[in-house]
Amino acid sequence: MRKLFVLFVIAVLVLGFGFYRGWFRTDKDKIKEDGHAAIETAREVGGRITGGVEKGVDKLREGTQK
Numbered sequence: 001m002r003k004l005f006v007l008f009v010i011a012v013l014v015l016g017f018g019f020y021r022g023w024f025r026t027d028k029d030k031i032k033e034d035g036h037a038a039i040e041t042a043r044e045v046g047g048r049i050t051g052g053v054e055k056g057v058d059k060l061r062e063g064t065q066k
Contacts, residue, residue, distance in 0.1 A: 018024055
């Protein structure tokens with residue numbers, strides 16, 4: 001029980017120090033930038049996947065028409 005209490009005290013101290021140092025502040029502009037970058041990356045990957053699927057479908061169609 002004593003170890004649990006010591007661990008709890010250490011956690012509270014680390015959290016308090018973190019708030020004091022600003023470790024937990026959020027930069028809303030940075031979050032928006034990251035969100036836009038993630039959306040663009042997802043679009044690029046989605047385009048590559050869609051293009052690959054279309055090529056595969058075309059190959060299947062060519063194979064069945066012969």
